[in-house]
Amino acid sequence: MYTEIKICKLCKSKNLELVLDLADLPIGDKYLPEEKKNESKQLYPLKIMMCCDCGNYQNSGYVDPKIIYNFYLSRPATTNPQLSGAYKEYADYLFKNYSNGKEKLKAYEAGSNDGTFIEYMKKDLKMQVLGIEPSPNLSKQANDRSVETINDYFNTEVASKIADKYGQADFFITNHTASNIVDFEDFLNGVKIILKDDGVFSLQTFYHKDVIEHNLIENFTHEHLNYFYIKPLQTFLKNNGMEIFDLKLVPAKGGSFRAFIQKINGPNKKQEIVDTIQKEEEIFGMNDAKIHERVASFIADTKSKLQDLIENKNSQGKKIAAYGTSIGGTTFIFNYEIADALRFMVDDDPYRQGLLSPHFHIPVVSKEEIFKQEIDTIIILAPLYFDQIANKNLEFTKNGGTFVKIWPNFEIKKTDDN
Numbered sequence: 001m002y003t004e005i006k007i008c009k010l011c012k013s014k015n016l017e018l019v020l021d022l023a024d025l026p027i028g029d030k031y032l033p034e035e036k037k038n039e040s041k042q043l044y045p046l047k048i049m050m051c052c053d054c055g056n057y058q059n060s061g062y063v064d065p066k067i068i069y070n071f072y073l074s075r076p077a078t079t080n081p082q083l084s085g086a087y088k089e090y091a092d093y094l095f096k097n098y099s100n101g102k103e104k105l106k107a108y109e110a111g112s113n114d115g116t117f118i119e120y121m122k123k124d125l126k127m128q129v130l131g132i133e134p135s136p137n138l139s140k141q142a143n144d145r146s147v148e149t150i151n152d153y154f155n156t157e158v159a160s161k162i163a164d165k166y167g168q169a170d171f172f173i174t175n176h177t178a179s180n181i182v183d184f185e186d187f188l189n190g191v192k193i194i195l196k197d198d199g200v201f202s203l204q205t206f207y208h209k210d211v212i213e214h215n216l217i218e219n220f221t222h223e224h225l226n227y228f229y230i231k232p233l234q235t236f237l238k239n240n241g242m243e244i245f246d247l248k249l250v251p252a253k254g255g256s257f258r259a260f261i262q263k264i265n266g267p268n269k270k271q272e273i274v275d276t277i278q279k280e281e282e283i284f285g286m287n288d289a290k291i292h293e294r295v296a297s298f299i300a301d302t303k304s305k306l307q308d309l310i311e312n313k314n315s316q317g318k319k320i321a322a323y324g325t326s327i328g329g330t331t332f333i334f335n336y337e338i339a340d341a342l343r344f345m346v347d348d349d350p351y352r353q354g355l356l357s358p359h360f361h362i363p364v365v366s367k368e369e370i371f372k373q374e375i376d377t378i379i380i381l382a383p384l385y386f387d388q389i390a391n392k393n394l395e396f397t398k399n400g401g402t403f404v405k406i407w408p409n410f411e412i413k414k415t416d417d418n
């Protein structure tokens, strides 16, 4: 079920060093109904290793993807208007800059979710599109909207079948999937099969430099096997006959990059930004094993502040709950050790209400329970959405309730502060 990874996923070196030892975690997104709750009991180690040869960061092991994804609660992209807007701009950028005058373009996406991104390429940019999505419910949603989608994981075998049946792609896209792949080399070999010689492989994923610089610790989960930054990725690609020729930093997930990749000797000119960003990584110290110490001290500091708050509220007999049930919420609950303090967790998504949190089985409820159960303090576990959540729940603070912000700085928010 849990397999230790003993070699670097990018350069195969065995020279790995532990740089961040996090709390053992259950599978972070396994919010399950009562009758299945024991399936989320198991804890797995979460240790971040650095490759001393190429500088890559990766998890010390991986959990069988079947266990992670058999009850997958990923929210469909169509329900997130912010995401849809960003994808439109992204698709336009690809089309405008890298179509190279070609017509009847083909665009395929691995990990295509409910097909929102390629649907835009199909309808507005008139491309022939195809999704490859491992989640059965999301690929069904895409097919139901006539965005043709194969329900599978992308690998060399699937790539060959697709290339035979549909032809090679002008654009091959993967958004927030690359870090979850067990065998990234096989994935890339698949990309080489499926991509035309003048095609563009566009890879978007969270940027590990942002994770460290801005303490985005919700990214440390068992889904994320690799923590990418540009330097080791570019080395790996070059060793495999490809290269990043353009790059864009985007705000998705608190900090992500979009790498535009082509086969070596492809038609696109290498942009200056590719080297500039690698220089910035070097100055920041991305390949220094000690760089994760700042993350460790951020975690220790936030944990101690939360523990003080909990002790104080408990001594006054005041009740505490959490808001938000994302996968990162599990990372917070375990590393800050706050589970015992939480009466329940609130989520606005009706599909999650009534489920129980991973391992500790904290009930997920609708926000009505905040008033019914006279909650005094709410810790927001979706820190990127703090303002959005606080503004939707002004009633709570008006009635004397307290919101706790755990990122980027620890803050206690009452109405008097506004």
Ligand SMILES: [Zn+2]
Residues within 6 Å of the ligand: 008, 009, 010, 011, 012, 013, 051, 052, 053, 054, 055, 056
């Ligand atoms: Zn390596």
